Amino acid sequence: MKKTVPQFVEAKQKKEKLTMVTAYDYSIAKLVDNSNIDSILVGDSLGMVMLGYENTLQVTMKDMIHHTKAVVKGAKNTMVIADMPFMSYHVSIEKAVENAGRLIKETNATAVKLEGGIEMADTIKAIVKAQIPVVAHIGLTPQSVNIFGGFKVQGKNIDAAKKLIEDAKAVEKAGAYAVVLECVPEKLAKIITEELEIPTIGIGAGNVCDGQVLVYQDMLNMFSGFKPKFVKMYADIGKDIENAFNRYVEEVKTEVFPAKEHTFAISDDVIEKLY
Numbered sequence: 001m002k003k004t005v006p007q008f009v010e011a012k013q014k015k016e017k018l019t020m021v022t023a024y025d026y027s028i029a030k031l032v033d034n035s036n037i038d039s040i041l042v043g044d045s046l047g048m049v050m051l052g053y054e055n056t057l058q059v060t061m062k063d064m065i066h067h068t069k070a071v072v073k074g075a076k077n078t079m080v081i082a083d084m085p086f087m088s089y090h091v092s093i094e095k096a097v098e099n100a101g102r103l104i105k106e107t108n109a110t111a112v113k114l115e116g117g118i119e120m121a122d123t124i125k126a127i128v129k130a131q132i133p134v135v136a137h138i139g140l141t142p143q144s145v146n147i148f149g150g151f152k153v154q155g156k157n158i159d160a161a162k163k164l165i166e167d168a169k170a171v172e173k174a175g176a177y178a179v180v181l182e183c184v185p186e187k188l189a190k191i192i193t194e195e196l197e198i199p200t201i202g203i204g205a206g207n208v209c210d211g212q213v214l215v216y217q218d219m220l221n222m223f224s225g226f227k228p229k230f231v232k233m234y235a236d237i238g239k240d241i242e243n244a245f246n247r248y249v250e251e252v253k254t255e256v257f258p259a260k261e262h263t264f265a266i267s268d269d270v271i272e273k274l275y
């Protein structure tokens with residue numbers, strides 16, 4: 001068994017780094033489960049990497065449930081966190097609790113994640129009151145892309161930096177057990193990490209965070225939509241896939257594939273009778 005929610009929080013006191021990657025289906029979830037990664041995020045980034053949308057705004061509860069169910073089946077021993085999609089927690093606190101509940105009940109994920117700081121504190125509190133663990137997400141919150149005017153680094157001026165520190169404290173006070181810091185300058189992420197008891201999980205926030213998260217297609221170089229500065233390539237699977245497809249085409253054309261070992265036999269008697 002890998003980490004539970006309390007163990008995830010304790011990791012910070014023990015100064016053990018936390019590791020998280022996204023997954024959106026059964027096969028990848030199994031690979032993550034077999035690795036030493038602590039937790040899986042079924043991110044609403046699936047709208048971009050799996051469904052080809054230009055941002056995460058069109059992702060629905062149905063999409064999140066569909067993908068999270070598959071991930072949970074593959075991740076027998078790994079904590080699965082499901083992103084709450086845009087507009088599933090903004091209309092009212094009641095609807096937010098209801099949708100968080102659906103995500104857990106219909107998928108058996110462990111926790112939900114939602115974007116926002118101070119303004120979401122009461123929502124986080126209500127979901128935690130329903131006994132659903134919540135991960136918060138502040139800084140570059142992609143569901144605010146049209147307010148921000150793009151995917152931009154947050155917290156660079158004094159007011160924005162102070163607001164982010166207040167956001168972090170507010171989500172901790174509201175009962176979040178971890179907080180994702182996305183695209184936050186490293187020195188600000190350090191202050192936030194030191195101020196909080198709960199772990200900070202960084203993406204584009206430096207190695208000062210208590211843990212890190214990356215979209216798996218980014219780290220394996222299998223997504224060509226864009227490449228944020230914070231991404232490091234750990235394998236070149238995209239190129240490997242393209243090369244494999246081209247070798248397959250070549251072998252089909254030259255009749256190298258399928259070979260004997262890929263084909264089924266029949267007795268010559270039967271064939272003779274057919275002729």
Ligand SMILES: Nc1nc(=O)c2c([nH]1)NC[C@@H]1CN(c3ccc(C(=O)N[C@@H](CCC(=O)O)C(=O)O)cc3)CN21
Binds near residue numbers: 217228230
């Ligand atoms: N494949 C993928 N990876 C992600 O990390 C990711 C998604 N999709 N979808 C949802 C959000 C969107 N994210 C993004 C997307 C683009 C940038 C980006 O291009 N950032 C600029 C920063 C520009 C600036 O303000 O200086 C960069 O150069 O990194 C950052 C985060 C992070 N999330």
Ligand SMILES: CC(C)C(=O)C(=O)O
Binds near residue numbers: 044180182
């Ligand atoms: C980038 C991470 C933190 C996320 O929210 C997602 O994948 O949707």
Ligand SMILES: [Mg+2]
Binds near residue numbers: 044045142
């Ligand atoms: Mg997300």
